[in-house]
Amino acid sequence: MPSKSNKTALKASLPKTPTGISGLDEITGGGLPKGRPSLICGEAGSGKTLFSIEFIVRGATEFGEPGVIMTFEEKAEELEMNVTSLGFDLKKLQKESKIRIDHVHIDRTEIEETGEYDLDGLFIRLGYAIDSIGAKRVVLDTIENLFAGLNNLGILRAELRRLFGWLKEKGVTAIITGEKGEGSLTRQGLEEYVSDCVILLDHRVANKISTRLLRIIKYRGSLHGTNEYPFLIDEDGISVLPVTSLQLQGIVSTQKVSSGIPALDNMLGGKGFYRGSSILVSGTAGTGKTSLAAFFANATCLRKERCIYFAFEEPPLQIVRNLQSIGVNLNTHIESGLLQIHSARPTLNGLEMHLAAIHKKVKAFKPRTVILDPITNLVTVGTVSEVKSFLIRLIDFLQGENITVLFTALSLNTVVNEQTDEGVSSLVDVWLQVRDIESNGERNRGMYIMKSRGMKHSNQVREFIITDKGLDLVDVYLGQEGVLIGSAREAQLLSETTGAALRTHALTQKDKEIQRKRMVLEAKISSLQEEFDSVQDQLNKVYVEEDLKKEIMEQNRKQLTQLRTSHNSDHGKRK
Amino acid sequence: MRKKEEQDLNDAGNSPPKEGAYVLRLFVTGTSPNSIRAINNLKQICEEHLQNNYSLEIIDVYQQAAVAQSEQIIALPLLIRKQPLPERRLIGDLSQTEKVLKGLGLSL
Structure with a gap:
């Protein structure tokens, strides 16, 4: 037994x-x-x-x-x-x-x-x-x-x-x-x-x-x-703090949570991230990583779930202010107690202290979502391998609690395929890359999904747009000149609309021409018909005349014959 | 086992040129060999060098465990010279007479 x-x-x-x-x-x-x-x-x-x-x-x-x-x-x-x-x-x-x-x-x-x-x-x-x-x-x-x-x-x-x-x-x-x-x-x-x-x-x-x-x-x-x-x-x-938990076991959820951006959810197979997964958003400076993170936080709070935001670069009030400009009001969530923002410079203490602080706050607040923005700064207080070990332990811990975690990381190069500095890309479940695309004298943001474990995801580059209403992803324009984004995309769209108008115009012209041609043709056809009818009439008239002539001649001949016969009998009688 | 041997302090003729009488406390552990040796050695030394100018209290720490903490006892046997001040502590079976005398301030 x-x-x-x-x-x-x-x-x-x-x-x-x-x-x-x-x-x-x-x-x-x-x-x-x-x-x-x-x-x-x-x-x-x-x-x-x-x-x-x-x-x-x-x-x-x-x-x-x-x-x-x-x-x-x-x-x-x-x-x-x-x-x-x-x-x-x-x-x-x-x-x-x-x-x-x-x-x-x-x-x-x-x-x-x-x-x-x-x-x-x-x-x-x-x-x-x-x-x-x-x-x-x-x-x-x-x-x-x-x-x-x-x-x-x-x-x-x-x-x-x-x-x-x-x-x-x-x-x-x-x-x-x-x-x-x-x-x-x-x-x-x-x-x-x-x-x-x-x-x-x-x-x-x-x-x-x-x-x-x-x-x-x-x-x-x-x-x-x-x-x-x-x-x-x-x-x-x-x-x-165990470096890793002794076993690699944890709760696995099939439930999905929205990223807060419908277009991004669509790219991820329609519903967003798996609950309890780890998400890495990497990109060069100013590509909107924090905005993405904040949207996710906002979406979490809107679902009435709790979220902790650990900021290593900005104080809480600054984050709140900055995000108001893109239509995210984090203040209401803070006031309703669904959101906590903790800011600390990475150099405040060692990585372990940070990890413990995170552990403790997570244990106390019991959030469903944790955001670390950005992890790159942690390298200043530890070596790359230490940061990696830090993140492994953090991910282990959070996955054990079925908490979704989103990291942002600054990549210092623009080569997409290169690893992030922390080498964490292999640890995370979803890796979004936001990158600058420079063309036509302007800088635009493009977003890729580098990986997304266990779900169908789009392989497309999307243009990532930040407006005062929020974030959106737009299909980039694939034209003859290649991928077009930003104002080039707009221009292309505009010229396409113009072209279409012109074409419609041209089409109507041609239609009229054809109409006219048809009318001319029809006129011609009717005149020919008339002509034909008259010729036919003419020809018929000859036939009729000839028939008539023939008939009359026949009658005349008959009459003549009759007449000759009667003459002959008369003759007989007289004799 | 608690012995208290109070000696008469009147006869101070042969005592060394030190003021006041000697107040000694010897802490032992029952009848362990070290303890017996220490008691014997101490008695001999006292007889020889202090004659009647001393009082000796022999305390069995087994019987008074609380005293071990209050007197900061670690090693036994322990002899404490309470008087004259400063307090002196001697550990061991007191077999090295020279060291005992030096420790008690009775150097020859």
Whole structure:
């Protein structure tokens, strides 16, 4: 039975403790190994302490697992203050006996080593703290400070080994933090002792913009993502952002949404884009990419769906003003709460921060459409491949939520077939290219559909017209001189109309001529008929005369014959 | 197991030229070998160098776990010189007598 085998598979897998850190549990497949110590290492300022405190706080507040923080660096009060900005109220949690903070102070100058010793004091302290609140989670931050305070490395190493074993026996899920050392993960080689799960935090600055990265180096007995995952620290704590979701699965919709421009919908097979698809509008400067994006936003809002517009070039008010000039009133949508416009310079923070900000706003607002205008500027804060990875993750995320996303991108060249700078054209489902077409001393806009996955679409170039009433696509004129657009198209249309008028005129002339000819001909025909009739009459008259003559002559002959006969009888009688 | 050995402070004749009496606290863990050694070593040192000019409190941390936090205890056995100030901390079984004397400020 499949359900049973599933259950056994679940049982067999390593039990895990959810960290509650958004994104991390997804990468680790459930969290940190339950009842075992995990090592979090990284350089100073890489977020180790925060990571571990969030683990404890989330445990205490969300999973009902009390936790102990044993800090070797910061005092409890300092710690409390430092995490207040993240919304963690350690004081309150301590009062509620959900967490306990123990600051271990150790100073080499105050301590004289006079012989054999052990770290029983630490064990007792920790044990006491764990037992007093029934803790399930423990953080030791940063235990390596012991090495700074105590001299006898042999004892320390042996005691640490014993400590980790002891923690396992206690059944607490522990995080041990360690500072990154030269050539090794931690200065004191803690990774030798904590071998179940090792997570490395990194903090890199490229082009003066920092990115925090997290990588799971080791996770015994469990599948895990092996990539470097960017993560962020903001007012809600840590969020780890998977570079890609582990599977390429998502909701696929067959529903279509209008682009806001009927002519464009027609080009796309009549109804527009698929819901949840990604659309790229690329083109050179001033080709109307933002206008297209705004029309789509407008169409979304008109359907009473929500839309978020992320602008990287213009402030919201400027967008609203500019679009009013082409007949789009975004203000009403903003007021009705269907539209949000967020503007930020790309250089405000790193890509990851942008991504997280987008994530967060999307999660909060739950839009059906997201617009990013333009993505090109993001290259200023990251390399091309970083931007690509950013967009992959964004598209993955949005498609997972079945949100339609439209990007605009500035292409710096006018060669149509060339890739956009971000190389995202292969990621998107629909790619519209708007380009300048220069001819006859004027610049016009032409639009192509470069690709549109899963739908029949027009292969035609359309002229893309922006008027104060809105956007429209017009069929370009294909004349003998080639593709005509703009005023040339208008002129061609005009001359065609003129030609047609002239032709009609010419036709009527010819018709009249023919009419006249016909009349002449008919006149001629009737006169000939008359002539023929008269000749015929003439001829008939001769026949009749001859017949008459013949008849009369016959009669005359008969009479003559009669007369001769009677003469003869008379003669006889007389004799 | 809590021992408290208060010595008479009147006899200060042989005490080193330091004002006030020595207040010592020794933290141990039950009867572990280190603890026993530390107690023995300390007693010997005190007898030799402090005679009656000291008070010693031996505390079993197992029995008073809360004290471990309040006294910032990590390594055991731990000897704290509470008086005279400043506070001094010595860890280990106190077998290295020279270091103990130095730590207590009793250098010869």
